[in-house]
Amino acid sequence: MDTTSEQDAAANRYQAVVAEIEKASQKIGSEPPRLLAVSKTKSATAIRALAELGQYEFGENYLQEAILKQQQLQQDYPNYNIVWHFIGHVQSNKTQIIAEHFDWVQTVDRVKIARRLHEQRPVELEPINICIQINISGEASKSGISAVDLWPLVEEIQAFEKVKLRGLMAIPAPDNSVDKQQLKADFAEMASLYKALQQKVTGIDTLSIGMSSDLALAVEYGSTMVRVGTALFGAREYKAKESG
Secondary structure: OHHHHHHHHHHHHHHHHHHHHHHHHHHOOOOEEEEEEEOOOHHHHHHHHHHHOOOOEEEOOOOOHHHHHHHHHHOOOOOOEEEEEEEEOOOOHHHHHHHHHOOOEEEOOHHHHHHHHHHHHHOOOEEEEEEEEOOOOOOOOOOEEOOOHHHHHHHHHHOOEEEEEEEEEOOEEEEEEEEHHHHHHHHHHHHHHHHHHHHHHOOOOOOOOEOOHHHHHHHHHHOOOOEEOOHOOOOOHHHHHHOO
């Protein structure tokens, strides 16, 4: 596929996703959620193509890969004001580089991680935005905290001046995309937790639920940010997985 065809394909995919978001929002009379383009395994060139269409928020799972793309984009296209979200599992020995290079971390699930982000955030930068990840499906293999553990963590995080709690994030179990009733139950619980958090903490404005396969349903349940990868970039080709 030549460059022009690739650009046209990217534009078509982007416009289709935006249209789906707008349609789902209009159906329930709500404001459209923000679109987070999940660009893991995709090139800086692919990110640039979406940035030229007006997409400026991108999510990355793999740290080393993300830093390389950030450096390339900063060098070649310094006028792109990209907002970078880290959406992979956060290892405590990687918090410093995350604190230095990302605007958001959506996968905070321990006070240790929040404290290290606070301590390691450069003083010249604004506080780093964070979401608490809820393990809404209760999967032992998945990161995130249980709903009952949310409130003690919220209390501790509020003491850290260099992190700003913005909301909640969840990744439902893969089989829930087939089991619609369970998916609805998960989204409903997230919506309830989010509303409760808004009542307790000022500045809460982000409920990050919904991906390519369940975008419209997430909007119905109040998502304010949908994380879309495949529908924007096409299928991924995975290399050896980097520990995040």
